[in-house]
Amino acid sequence: MAIMVMHQVALITGCSSGIGYETALTLARNGFQTFATMRDTKKSNSLAKTSEKEKLALKILELDVNDDKSIENAINRVKSEAKRIDVLINNAGYGLVGFFEDLTLDEIRNQFETNFFGVLNITKKVIPIMRLQKSGTIVNISSGAGQVGFPGISAYVSTKFAVEGFSESLMYELSPFGIKVIIIEPGVLKTNFFRNCVISEESTKNGSPYSRPLDKIQKNIDLMQEHATSPTDVAKMILQVLSNDEPKQRYIVGNDVAMILEAKRNLSDIEFKKMMMQNII
Numbered sequence: 001m002a003i004m005v006m007h008q009v010a011l012i013t014g015c016s017s018g019i020g021y022e023t024a025l026t027l028a029r030n031g032f033q034t035f036a037t038m039r040d041t042k043k044s045n046s047l048a049k050t051s052e053k054e055k056l057a058l059k060i061l062e063l064d065v066n067d068d069k070s071i072e073n074a075i076n077r078v079k080s081e082a083k084r085i086d087v088l089i090n091n092a093g094y095g096l097v098g099f100f101e102d103l104t105l106d107e108i109r110n111q112f113e114t115n116f117f118g119v120l121n122i123t124k125k126v127i128p129i130m131r132l133q134k135s136g137t138i139v140n141i142s143s144g145a146g147q148v149g150f151p152g153i154s155a156y157v158s159t160k161f162a163v164e165g166f167s168e169s170l171m172y173e174l175s176p177f178g179i180k181v182i183i184i185e186p187g188v189l190k191t192n193f194f195r196n197c198v199i200s201e202e203s204t205k206n207g208s209p210y211s212r213p214l215d216k217i218q219k220n221i222d223l224m225q226e227h228a229t230s231p232t233d234v235a236k237m238i239l240q241v242l243s244n245d246e247p248k249q250r251y252i253v254g255n256d257v258a259m260i261l262e263a264k265r266n267l268s269d270i271e272f273k274k275m276m277m278q279n280i281i
């Protein structure tokens with residue numbers, strides 16, 4: 001009698017590069033039937049080639065987290081092809097750079113549309129599937145900036161704090177249905193993230209009162225990038241979390257984020273602020 005092997009089905013957003021790209025390959029290489037989604041499938045060449053070469057169970061689908069129809073189409077494809085979704089990885093995101101006074105509300109709203117409402121929109125459509133299955137894991141990619149404020153990226157930080165609060169609350173709501181909600185908090189990574197950051201228009205103009213501190217932050221980020229963590233470490237962490245029957249709620253990835261969270265835990269608010277002002281601004 002043939003034995004049917006049930007592969008876990010994973011849906012990942014933002015797989016054109018970085019964490020999404022590496023996680024899609026890592027999960028597929030480890031037996032997950034993987035639906036790697038991206039908003040622009042013209043960027044899928046490298047992922048498609050690697051997947052074909054290694055004969056992976058990986059399918060590339062179009063999904064823009066800001067587009068309701070595109071989310072619906074992708075989820076319907078997964079439902080019709082795999083009949084279930086065991087793992088949802090909300091990864092797609094970008095950074096908006098600029099001191100708050102230099103940000104427009106539209107720039108901030110766009111930042112929230114992708115990094116926060118994008119997460120909510122997909123999660124809302126996947127929960128009923130997982131609830132009927134009585135199982136599933138939702139992995140939300142937050143950041144060290146989901147726990148600590150940073151100057152020059154207040155809007156980005158706010159989206160990640162929002163993701164953290166949402167995830168922490170959802171964990172309680174979904175636990176009775178056998179659905180886990182996990183938060184991943186990476187530090188600075190070697191991905192396209194910093195290249196893809198949107199720089200607020202006002203902060204690029206001459207005369208912004210924040211151009212000097214923004215320059216300093218940019219230089220610090222460039223320095224940190226030299227020792228940045230590889231996105232494969234995040235992918236490995238996600239695989240480890242998915243293999244754990246009783247995972248924790250939060251996982252950090254990278255020494256930088258470990259150090260800053262430890263400092264925030266151990267120092268007084270005044271000492272922590274002093275340290276941040278000396279090192280960052």
Ligand SMILES: NC(=O)c1ccc[n+]([C@@H]2O[C@H](COP(=O)([O-])OP(=O)(O)OC[C@H]3O[C@@H](n4cnc5c(N)ncnc54)[C@H](OP(=O)(O)O)[C@@H]3O)[C@@H](O)[C@H]2O)c1
Pocket residue numbers: 013014015016017018019020038039040043063064065066091092093094095114141142143144185186187188189190191192193194196231
């Ligand atoms: N890099 C870091 O230092 C770092 C640290 C902590 C947390 N994170 C978080 O990690 C996640 C992944 O970032 P990454 O470092 O891997 O950066 P990345 O290489 O720039 O990847 C970001 C991915 O998100 C996609 N994306 C952006 N807007 C989208 C939308 N509307 N719909 C669908 N996909 C969209 C991008 O697609 P396109 O190629 O089409 O733009 C890309 O695939 C983000 O949530 C980020 O906030 C990053």
